[in-house]
Structure formats: C-alpha cells, structure tokens
Amino acid sequence: MIRAFVLIQAEPSRIEELVEDLSGMRLAASVIKEVYAVTGRWDLIALIESPDISSLGD
Numbered sequence: 001m002i003r004a005f006v007l008i009q010a011e012p013s014r015i016e017e018l019v020e021d022l023s024g025m026r027l028a029a030s031v032i033k034e035v036y037a038v039t040g041r042w043d044l045i046a047l048i049e050s051p052d053i054s055s056l057g058d
Helices: 012-022
Strands: 002-008 030-037 044-050
Touching: 012 030, 012 044
Parallel strands: none
Antiparallel strands: 002 044, 030 044
8 A cells, every 4th residue: 555645736715625525535546535734835735545656646
C-alpha cells in the first residue's frame, strides 16, 4: 500500500465544501482517506492510499 499527500489549490469559497466532498472519495484503485484545509500557498492537503505507484496516477 502506498500513501501520498496531494497539495490542492482551490477557490476560497469552496474549501469547506471540497473537504466534505473529497473525504472518502474513490479514484480508480485509490481512496482519499483524509482531507485537511491549510493556509499558505496550498488550500487543501489530501492523504491518498493506493495499492501501488502506478495506480496512484489514475
């Protein structure tokens, strides 16, 4: 199992909505396990689990 952090830029007005929508979302073989709102250059950080590195890019 591979874990990756993905940094996301978003419209400020949608951050709260995206945290809820992205949490638990399935992407092909990967799953978004957690989503955090942060400050600075990036607006969200998502923790994704995937069976292997090639599935992570799907």
